[in-house]
Amino acid sequence: MFYWVMKRIIVGPILRVLFRPWVKGLDNIPAEGPAVLVSNHLSFSDSIFLPVAAPRPVVFLAKSEYFNGKGLKGRLTAMFFRLSNQLPMDRSGGAASSSSLTAGMDILNGGGLLGIYPEGTRSPDGRLYRGKTGVAKLVLATGVPVIPVAMIGTDKVQPIGRRIPNIRRVGIIVGEPLDFSRYEGMADDRFIQRSVTDEIMYELMRLSGQEYVDAYASSVKEKLAAEKAAGRKHHRPGADTRRAAVRMPPPEVPQAPAPAPAPGAVTEVGKAQPPKGRKKDTA
Numbered sequence: 001m002f003y004w005v006m007k008r009i010i011v012g013p014i015l016r017v018l019f020r021p022w023v024k025g026l027d028n029i030p031a032e033g034p035a036v037l038v039s040n041h042l043s044f045s046d047s048i049f050l051p052v053a054a055p056r057p058v059v060f061l062a063k064s065e066y067f068n069g070k071g072l073k074g075r076l077t078a079m080f081f082r083l084s085n086q087l088p089m090d091r092s093g094g095a096a097s098s099s100s101l102t103a104g105m106d107i108l109n110g111g112g113l114l115g116i117y118p119e120g121t122r123s124p125d126g127r128l129y130r131g132k133t134g135v136a137k138l139v140l141a142t143g144v145p146v147i148p149v150a151m152i153g154t155d156k157v158q159p160i161g162r163r164i165p166n167i168r169r170v171g172i173i174v175g176e177p178l179d180f181s182r183y184e185g186m187a188d189d190r191f192i193q194r195s196v197t198d199e200i201m202y203e204l205m206r207l208s209g210q211e212y213v214d215a216y217a218s219s220v221k222e223k224l225a226a227e228k229a230a231g232r233k234h235h236r237p238g239a240d241t242r243r244a245a246v247r248m249p250p251p252e253v254p255q256a257p258a259p260a261p262a263p264g265a266v267t268e269v270g271k272a273q274p275p276k277g278r279k280k281d282t283a
Contacts, residue, residue, distance in 0.1 A: 002083040003057060012052045018167050019157065023053050025174035031055070034108040034144045035177070038135055040128055040204050041117035042155035045165060047086065049154060050115065053172050059107045060115040061089035089116075101134055108142045118200060119217050124224065126155050128201065128210035129217035136196035139180055140187035146200060148175040150208035173207045 006012070015021065029035070037058060039046060051058045067078045067088040081088075087103050107114045116138070118131030139146055152171035178200065186192045205212045213220075 003085050006084065007052055011048065015049065015052055019049070019170050021049055021053060021170050021172060023172045023174070025176070026053065026055065028174045028176050029054060029056065029113070029147055030145070030177075032111070034111050034142065035113055035147050036108070036135065036139055036144055037113060037115040037147045037149050038118055038200050038204065039115065039149040040151055040208050040210065041119050041122045042126065042151055043122065043158045043160075045154050045158045046117075046151045047115070049151065049170055050149060050172060051085070054113065056113050057085055058113045058115045059104075060086045061104055061117075062086040063089055063121070101138055104138055105142060108138065108144050114138070118197060118204075121217050121221065122160055123155070123210075123217055124160065124221055126210065128205050128208065128212045129220070130214050131197040131201040132216070133190075133193040133197045135200065136180075136193040137187065139196060140183055140193065143181060143184065145177040145179055147177055148200060148203040148207055149173070150175070150204060152208065175203055175207050178203060 029037070037050070037054070039050060047060050047062065051060070062081055067081060069075070069077050087107075089104075104114050104116065116135050118135045119129045120132045120134075123129060135146075138144075150173040152173065153168065154170050156166060157168055157170055158165040180196050180199075183189075183192050183196065201212065204210075
């Protein structure tokens with residue numbers, strides 16, 4: 001009930017008036033049945049704009065820190081996230097992360113829409129970072145379709161660290177469903193999990209137009225935090241991973257063909273020809 005009221009009566013109308021979000025490909029979201037919405041993650045507001053635009057309720061896996069806050073503010077934040085159809089996602093790995101994925105699997109087995117950010121955290125600089133394989137494990141275990149979603153401009157609306165959003169237009173591009181049924185029975189293969197994840201990230205890169213960096217966003221953030229604590233000069237996040245960014249190879253420049261020998265000319269194979277204008281050395 002809370003989710004419906006917020007979407008239809010309170011938050012939804014306000015967002016449509018202030019931010020005028022444009023949406024493409026909304027019909028790619030199935031009208032019924034389970035599916036996973038995978039999205040790039042530029043801003044905290046991604047988890048607000050996408051559910052408002054989607055025609056069906058979306059349950060998001062959100063980082064567990066939002067549910068573990070202390071004091072009155074922490075309890076209110078946790079209550080808001082639970083009432084707005086978000087589940088805690090433990091990103092520490094191991095058994096804790098597996099338990100979180102099980103909760104997501106329950107949503108899919110119940111025929112619902114599950115939203116997940118494969119990067120695991122917000123991009124520190126607007127680029128697209130390497131995806132974690134948790135989304136592939138879910139998809140391979142359940143056999144549900146994957147709907148790629150590109151959020152456009154939300155990092156300008158609410159950059160990291162900004163509480164009050166900027167009023168400007170945002171966009172949402174929903175891509176065609178991705179089918180990974182060809183990997184049926186190989187859900188535990190780590191190479192298959194990585195292959196599926198990389199295919200999903202490639203589609204997100206194509207839809208969003210972001211530069212892709214083959215490094216985890218969480219690792220880049222940790223390095224930035226360590227540099228800040230050490231008092232080092234600030235630089236653009238992820239700058240040292242630029243070499244890992246996807247680049248198209250430069251086009252090959254066709255070479256001009258070698259000139260054909262003049263009619264009647266004789267060329268000795270394996271013997272260097274003297275330069276023009278110079279006589280041969282004689283013994």
